[in-house]
Amino acid sequence: MKKFCSSIFIVFLSLALFAFCGCGDKEEVPPDNGGEQRQTIIFSDPELEFQLIRALGDTAYGGADVGECLSTAERITAGDVDSWYAEWYATAERIRGAAEGSLAAAHVVSAREAYLRAATYYAMAEFYLHGDPTDPRIRESSSKGRDCFARAAELFETPIEAVSIPYEDTVLPGYFYKVDDSGVPRPTLILQTGFDGTQEELYCQGAVAAVRRRYNCLTFEGPGQGEVIREQGIPFRYDWEAVIVPVVDYALSRPDVDPDKLALMGISLGGYLAPRGAAFEPRLAALIADGGVYQSWYPPFTEIAKNYPPAGGTAEGLIASVREDPDDFDEATREMMRESIQLNWYLGNGMFTFVVDKPSEFILPFSEFTMEGVADRIACPTLVIDSNHDEGMKGEAEKLYNALVCPKDFILFTAEEGAGLHCQMGAMLLAHQRIFDWLDETFSRPSNRGQIYD
Numbered sequence: 383m384k385k386f387c388s389s390i391f392i393v394f395l396s397l398a399l400f401a402f403c404g405c406g407d408k409e410e411v412p413p414d415n416g417g418e419q420r421q422t423i424i425f426s427d428p429e430l431e432f433q434l435i436r437a438l439g440d441t442a443y444g445g446a447d448v449g450e451c452l453s454t455a456e457r458i459t460a461g462d463v464d465s466w467y468a469e470w471y472a473t474a475e476r477i478r479g480a481a482e483g484s485l486a487a488a489h490v491v492s493a494r495e496a497y498l499r500a501a502t503y504y505a506m507a508e509f510y511l512h513g514d515p516t517d518p519r520i521r522e523s524s525s526k527g528r529d530c531f532a533r534a535a536e537l538f539e540t541p542i543e544a545v546s547i548p549y550e551d552t553v554l555p556g557y558f559y560k561v562d563d564s565g566v567p568r569p570t571l572i573l574q575t576g577f578d579g580t581q582e583e584l585y586c587q588g589a590v591a592a593v594r595r596r597y598n599c600l601t602f603e604g605p606g607q608g609e610v611i612r613e614q615g616i617p618f619r620y621d622w623e624a625v626i627v628p629v630v631d632y633a634l635s636r637p638d639v640d641p642d643k644l645a646l647m648g649i650s651l652g653g654y655l656a657p658r659g660a661a662f663e664p665r666l667a668a669l670i671a672d673g674g675v676y677q678s679w680y681p682p683f684t685e686i687a688k689n690y691p692p693a694g695g696t697a698e699g700l701i702a703s704v705r706e707d708p709d710d711f712d713e714a715t716r717e718m719m720r721e722s723i724q725l726n727w728y729l730g731n732g733m734f735t736f737v738v739d740k741p742s743e744f745i746l747p748f749s750e751f752t753m754e755g756v757a758d759r760i761a762c763p764t765l766v767i768d769s770n771h772d773e774g775m776k777g778e779a780e781k782l783y784n785a786l787v788c789p790k791d792f793i794l795f796t797a798e799e800g801a802g803l804h805c806q807m808g809a810m811l812l813a814h815q816r817i818f819d820w821l822d823e824t825f826s827r828p829s830n831r832g833q834i835y836d
Contacts, residue, residue, distance in 0.1 A: 424455040429724045437506055439808040445502045445586040463510040474503035490537050497534035501527045501582050513730030524612050531582040547632045555609050556602035559589050569643035570598040576651030578731050580608040591814035600633050606735040617737040620750040626659025643667050643825050650805050654678045661759035668824050674766035674779030677752045681774050701749045708742035715741045757785035763824050769795045771802035
């Protein structure tokens with residue numbers, strides 16, 4: 383086997399994969415971008431710290447509570463993903479119990495709020511389990527989380543409607559968030575997640591923000607995502623237009639959707655998936671990519687290649703070397719996965735969502751996820767978003783923006799304003815202010831004027 387330095391490999395890859403995603407005492411850790419020292423909240427490990435911030439960010443819309451998140455994190459043993467699972471699961475179980483107690487006593491608002499938080503905590507518990515797809519805790523935790531969200535959805539004054547979207551020979555799960563029950567056709571946002579998210583998370587990542595601004599919102603999960611991978615075993619596919627077209631078909635079949643004001647937004651890897659779908663879907667009136675992705679694999683593959691000699695230091699070289707000798711790559715990376723939380727998560731989740739058994743079998747199909755030769759097909763106004771500390775997707779948003787020939791705008795969020803992390807995690811209110819202001823203005827332009835909405 384061709385040997386390479388495991389310690390250097392872990393350092394470089396940890397930095398890249400921490401930003402890509404998406405214990406101990408509070409302490410300062412070295413900067414991850416050559417800037418000032420970065421203060422941590424709980425974890426010195428940047429990957430665990432990011433996931434904690436991801437949960438804390440949900441507090442903006444009631445999907446988590448600060449004290450519950452911090453007390454859970456403080457109980458986790460440093461670097462122990464089994465401890466991570468156990469403590470988040472314990473919190474989820476406790477909050478679900480509180481929800482059920484409130485519901486039994488007819489305290490509907492309290493029950494709804496607790497169910498929403500429990501759903502988040504079950505998702506946190508399950509996050510690092512994908513290295514072993516047979517682990518029964520995956521389906522148990524994710525099923526309980528989905529059930530909690532479904533229970534909460536039924537308790538809103540305007541219930542969140544569970545829907546089934548026809549797709550090939552099956553259906554995709556979705557939720558339709560209505561402004562009200564009037565049936566009035568309204569501007570509608572189709573919102574999707576990415577590499578590791580679930581549609582339940584989208585409640586806090588855009589669905590509530592849309593409804594507050596008088597947009598309906600349709601969320602869904604496609605191949606490789608959420609319930610579709612966990613229960614149906616359908617893997618990711620690069621040609622996401624095969625997913626978006628039937629989702630748009632479903633949206634336009636509803637009388638409460640304005641067909642002239644239908645937007646699509648993708649988050650994280652969704653910043654590739656949504657643009658890819660939009661390139662083949664002319665019925666969309668607007669597109670949002672947060673963060674924008676031209677080649678989703680390029681930054682993490684480049685970091686791996688720097689420390690895997692057969693790759694010659696480039697992402698393209700990595701792909702070529704994996705094709706030439708996949709067994710060598712698999713043996714080398716399996717060693718690293720045992721030593722690195724980040725690498726174990728990234729490759730483990732890749733194998734889980736692509737339904738393969740070896741790292742090489744994930745790397746090769748993932749390399750097909752590119753907007754090269756496709757981006758110039760997008761016709762609708764498009765907003766491309768970047769965050770200045772999103773090192774794992776560094777440069778991707780700019781490359782996507784430059785490849786577009788449609789009407790386009792660019793937003794860069796920064797660490798100085800508290801929004802520099804991947805997909806602005808921890809800064810949802812600021813992110814949604816700018817994103818939906820752009821969408822409002824796009825739909826109010828003369829070429830897009832139609833019905834006036836209250």
